[in-house]
Amino acid sequence: MSRPDGRLRPHGRLRAGRSRWGERLIGALLFGCGAVSILTTVGIVVVLLTQSLGFFTEVSPLEFLAGTRWSPDPAPRSFGILPLLNGTLLVAGGAALVALPAGLATAIYLSEYASRQTKRIVKPALEILAGIPTVVYGYFAVVFVTPILRAVFPGAGVFSAASAAVVVGIMILPMVSSLSGDALSAVPRSLREAAYGLGATRLEVSTRVVVPAGLPGIAASFILAISRAVAETMVVALAAGATPRMTLDVFESVQTMTAYVVQASLGDAPSGTIGYRALFAVGLVLFFITLALNLVSQRMAARFRESHT
Amino acid sequence: MSFPSGRLRGGRFEPRVEARRRAGIRFMWLCRFAVAFGVASLLVLLVSILTVGIPALSPDFLANDPSRFPERAGIRSAILSSAGMLALVAAMSFPLGVGAALYLEEYAPRNRLTRLLQTNIANLAGVPSIVYGLLGLAVLVRFLALERSLLTGAATLSLLVLPLVIIAAREAIRAVPGSLRAAAYALGATRWQAIRHHVLPAAMPRILSGTILSLSRAGGETAPLLVIGAFTFTAFDPVSATDPFTALPVQIFNWTTEPQGEFRALAAGAIVVLLGALLLMNAAAVLIRNRYER
Numbered sequence: 001m002s003r004p005d006g007r008l009r010p011h012g013r014l015r016a017g018r019s020r021w022g023e024r025l026i027g028a029l030l031f032g033c034g035a036v037s038i039l040t041t042v043g044i045v046v047v048l049l050t051q052s053l054g055f056f057t058e059v060s061p062l063e064f065l066a067g068t069r070w071s072p073d074p075a076p077r078s079f080g081i082l083p084l085l086n087g088t089l090l091v092a093g094g095a096a097l098v099a100l101p102a103g104l105a106t107a108i109y110l111s112e113y114a115s116r117q118t119k120r121i122v123k124p125a126l127e128i129l130a131g132i133p134t135v136v137y138g139y140f141a142v143v144f145v146t147p148i149l150r151a152v153f154p155g156a157g158v159f160s161a162a163s164a165a166v167v168v169g170i171m172i173l174p175m176v177s178s179l180s181g182d183a184l185s186a187v188p189r190s191l192r193e194a195a196y197g198l199g200a201t202r203l204e205v206s207t208r209v210v211v212p213a214g215l216p217g218i219a220a221s222f223i224l225a226i227s228r229a230v231a232e233t234m235v236v237a238l239a240a241g242a243t244p245r246m247t248l249d250v251f252e253s254v255q256t257m258t259a260y261v262v263q264a265s266l267g268d269a270p271s272g273t274i275g276y277r278a279l280f281a282v283g284l285v286l287f288f289i290t291l292a293l294n295l296v297s298q299r300m301a302a303r304f305r306e307s308h309t
Numbered sequence: 310m311s312f313p314s315g316r317l318r319g320g321r322f323e324p325r326v327e328a329r330r331r332a333g334i335r336f337m338w339l340c341r342f343a344v345a346f347g348v349a350s351l352l353v354l355l356v357s358i359l360t361v362g363i364p365a366l367s368p369d370f371l372a373n374d375p376s377r378f379p380e381r382a383g384i385r386s387a388i389l390s391s392a393g394m395l396a397l398v399a400a401m402s403f404p405l406g407v408g409a410a411l412y413l414e415e416y417a418p419r420n421r422l423t424r425l426l427q428t429n430i431a432n433l434a435g436v437p438s439i440v441y442g443l444l445g446l447a448v449l450v451r452f453l454a455l456e457r458s459l460l461t462g463a464a465t466l467s468l469l470v471l472p473l474v475i476i477a478a479r480e481a482i483r484a485v486p487g488s489l490r491a492a493a494y495a496l497g498a499t500r501w502q503a504i505r506h507h508v509l510p511a512a513m514p515r516i517l518s519g520t521i522l523s524l525s526r527a528g529g530e531t532a533p534l535l536v537i538g539a540f541t542f543t544a545f546d547p548v549s550a551t552d553p554f555t556a557l558p559v560q561i562f563n564w565t566t567e568p569q570g571e572f573r574a575l576a577a578g579a580i581v582v583l584l585g586a587l588l589l590m591n592a593a594a595v596l597i598r599n600r601y602e603r
Contacts, residue, residue: 026501027416033408034417037430037475040468044440047447105343113337114344122344129351131591133529135558136358136580139565143573144357170350177347199324203312203333224435231437233532238565258439258532265442265536271451279536283443287436294435 048287051280055079058274064281070244070255072264072275079278081285083244087161087254091236092229094165094250095172099229100222102169103176104211107218110177111184112206130174138238141167146239149251159241159253167239168232172225179224183217184210186308216304220297227293231286233258257286312336358580365578375560379571384579387560390459390547391528394556397463398470398527403520405467406474407509410516413475414482415504434472441469442536450537457538460550465533470523477519481512514601518594525590529583531558557583 059079067080146163149156187210195205241253242263264279313328373383417423445465455461485508493503539559564576
């Protein structure tokens with residue numbers, strides 16, 4: 001009665017003699033529900049591509065991808081996306097510097113060191129941190145982190161990549177710690193016991209046995225977290241500023257791709273104009289970057305699961 | 310990172326136990342510091358918001374509409390808008406999500422189309438929320454000419470949380486033991502009868518709690534609503550799905566961008582209300598799951 005996929009269903013002579021149209025209709029309806037998700041993807045791709053194609057009839061793709069000036073509004077217009085990419089990379093890179101080491105260390109501590117009681121406090125705290133809406137992080141960046149940064153580093157501006165990066169880092173930390181924690185706890189106990197049996201200290205077991213064994217899973221969590229940081233919108237829209245520029249100075253105001261989309265849509269660009277289409281061209285680049293990161297992360301996580309089951 | 314380890318010197322093994330022990334303690338404190346950083350961030354975040362936000366709460370704050378004058382401004386329209394929108398999101402994403410999950414778990418044959426569907430859902434869950442905003446802007450606001458209405462906002466958020474609802478519902482359905490289905494089939498039930506009377510009721514608590522968690526995610530979303538054109542200043546109650554809309558997070562965004570401290574305090578007050586509402590939703594989700602799980 002059970003098929004190769006292990007699913008139970010009426011079989012052979014137990015099946016109804018006549019075909020039940022109601023049953024078929026329900027199956028079709030349920031498939032329709034699933035198809036909505038396909039339609040969503042198709043919709044996203046079609047919308048981004050068609051509007052971007054319109055955009056590229058006016059701006060050459062080369063100018064878009066290699067131009068170093070993003071200035072969609074005042075008269076000598078220029079649509080070089082590099083300044084926006086620069087802003088995104090600066091913030092995401094800074095966030096990674098905060099979140100990846102801290103997240104991995106937290107994961108190691110929780111899986112190798114912490115008592116049950118410590119876990120009972122720390123894990124829910126991190127879950128709450130992960131559930132806080134991004135606009136709240138944005139408020140926190142503007143009202144709390146930026147003034148502190150400005151007090152410590154007098155050169156820091158009212159808007160700065162650094163403030164956004166620190167807060168985005170805090171935001172993605174729970175994701176890193178929980179996903180790398182899963183990877184570490186998937187490492188078989190026998191590996192740890194063998195290492196302890198050979199006289200390794202806990203530090204040596206953690207860093208030379210458990211972490212290397214969980215590395216693909218840890219890398220998957222890192223990449224997913226960076227993808228989240230690239231996609232993050234509210235924190236950068238509020239704290240990083242609206243000045244597209246090529247800079248590596250984290251204390252300057254920058255603009256990320258996402259922050260540009262928010263700023264431009266607050267202005268309500270009429271459809272059909274180049275300003276409106278530029279939104280979708282930027283959205284397309286953002287979509288492809290995050291999709292690529294997510295696919296790499298999924299691939300790594302899958303390989304990790306295979307090697308441990 | 311390099312740590313001291315045992316080594317061979319002149320043909321003799323030196324275990325260097327003491328140096329390795331000390332390195333271990335240093336590493337443990339490093340990790341403790343990282344844990345403390347995460348937990349302290351949460352505490353600082355909450356304290357910095359509560360100390361400013363709680364004094365801003367008052368009956369007037371809840372009952373008034375936004376205003377140019379901070380002392381008269383409130384979040385009435387934002388709360389009503391958010392509540393209405395979440396109700397619509399629930400009405401759209403729950404049936405679609407459960408339907409898709411039932412299809413994948415109970416009906417789908419093992420073929421390419423099914424695999425495509427699964428990969429697609431996993432990837433949709435990773436699409437930046439702002440891209441959903443662009444989808445809503447181009448298709449709902451402009452192409453279908455639904456304008457910047459409560460319905461547009463709700464439909465956009467529904468598409469955004471649909472993958473989450475599907476994933477949660479699939480897990481709930483998968484957790485229903487096969488013996489229930491076997492018993493139903495043995496008594497002559499059709500596939501839909503087995504699902505309708507046995508699988509769904511057994512999976513419902515988890516489906517509901519997963520849906521509520523997804524809704525709480527939708528309730529905190531800001532970016533896609535800004536892209537489709539949520540109004541940052543509305544002074545009337547939304548009464549129908551085609552009315553212009555705002556949302557609590559949008560109001561928070563708007564007040565945070567104001568340079569004056571008074572508006573920042575209002576933003577903190579609105580955050581307290583938002584976090585309180587989300588906390589209640591999460592608590593409800595946990596309660597439902599614990600209460601009805603046997």
